[in-house]
Amino acid sequence: MGEVFVRSSLVPVLLILTVLPLFLSITPSIAWRPWPNHYNSSDLQFGGSKKYEGSSEFVHLKYHMGPVLTANITVHTIWYGTWQKPQKKIIREFINSMSAVDSKRPSVSGWWKIVQLYTDQTGSNISRNVHLGAEKNDRFYSHGKSLTRLSIQSVIKSAISSSTNPLPINPGSGLYLLLTSDDVYVQDFCGQVCGFHYFTFPSIVGYTLPYAWIGNSAKQCPGVCAYPFAVPDYIPGLKPFKSPNGDVGVDGMISVIGHEIAELATNPLVNAWYAGQDPSFPVEIADLCEGIYGTGGGGSYTGQLLDGHDGATYNMNGIRRRFLVQWVWNHVVNYCSGPNALDQ
Template sequence: MVSSIAISASFLIIFSTLFSPSSATIPRRLAVVQTPATVLTYHKGAVLHGNITINLLWYGKFTPSQKLVIVDFINSLNNNAPLKRSVASWWQTTSSYKGGLRSIHVGKQISDEKYSIGKSLKDSDLISLASKSKGPGVISVVLTSADVNVAGFCMSRCGVHGSTRVNKGHNFAYAWVGNSATQCPGECAWPFAQQMFGPQTPPLVAPNGDVGVAGMIINLATVLAGTVTNPYDGGYFQGPASAPLEAVTACTGIYGSGAFPGYPGTVLTDKKTKVSYNAQGVNQRKFLLPAMWDPKTSTCKTLV
């Protein structure tokens, strides 16, 4: 059995009935009325905790600098540097969920630059690729390059996390995130690209000058938070298990205080480079991370 969670980086505004309750996407119809506070319920299932290894499978062509940015982001999750707004302080919100603070580090990395199963992938292909780096205490993450098409990519999702059974019923958790730079940056790399629908506000300047990778960081942050807090459909979520709101998807489109549909909220701007960010990481990296739902306050917690 495969359980997956679809995500979208952008906070789209569609004042119509495009949202289907059976869809795995986040709700897209936004009402201009005040909605009840989001509450993620713990469904008494397993969560991931303790020391967690992230194994990466790079599918397609990534430059060394692109790989380094993503690896630096993952390494930043455990960075104990005394920074007021850091990637690590963002990740510390997971300590409020059952299981406490998770320790994350990069493990094995596999590169598949020859597109071993082609440039058009379906869900079963993602699971097959992820299984190459599975193991105890591991989240197998598949990252696809900008020229790879994945079923549902851009149309209904920017990344996914799920689980499948192997070895006499043992579950292994996996995730996938794609580079949307040439396919749908307005959908999966907002607010670093103009969104496909709604207000056409000027995009923010992406860290490292790479819109595709900046979007991948947002979506990778989302699926990692969702994986550790709801790996097997019995953890923290709201709504149906087939299309839940989770730790970050419950706060879609929020990056700073004062956010509203089409506006990411107040973020920081580097005076020299004009890059927009809200968190700092290792090697002086800057990242823009989405808000995460905080069980202590039942609110979407931002760094700015």
């Protein structure tokens, strides 16, 4: 559920823009990394009105009466494999930035405010508070360097049942984030997905816990899952953007982490906010905006982004760092939105 998909071939931009609204109405979103034909401008100048990025009268995002995360959200991270301290710092700051109150605009916390617009059946909004909880290091690859979707749940079980420093069991407001290092292969990684979320099965883990997995693609498929900080080898002449934190794999993970946390908050048990008729394959709030990072985004174009003085590309500010994070669907105005939109 909530999978960040990858696309294996290019489609003409005109065709994408023509069929996208209809496509979203009839089938779950096949989210993919877009291949841009524009470059960014540091002053965010853009001709013409592009307010309604990704908007469509055919998109019917509905609330299906399931729970959303209205209590303070605690993210429990499982670092599976070999992780460097600077890599962990980048990801931790991104998560902490969701609740930051004094970040420079456009900010990650401004992006999270869009997620907060979603409510449960009592009218309670998703919590504004997202913070890091206990973490678990699995540096010895307890389940090997090749994981299946089910064995991912076994890794989570090991983390919460460990004899030393087990993760707390928090089914009400906890999110379990399994991050695999760049030398770990996960089923369907690179070929089909860059990350996904679901909930654990009591038969495997003992509890129903919302979780997400995201992999570091730096060694396996950076041109797919770390785009646009890396580009596919089969597109000659296309230059990657400079990553804002100097780590292509981790900077590429950031948007996928944001994608999955937004969907975990709004659809933790796959019975809350989604579009489409099939709850086993829902189209969720980030799926609808995959590949859109700024005003004018859609088709093969990421949208208007920001270029730092050091040449790095980003669209949001965290507490001390910059990040590139995809937009999410705003159900109030019925289009994709982000804090760097030109009309805000």
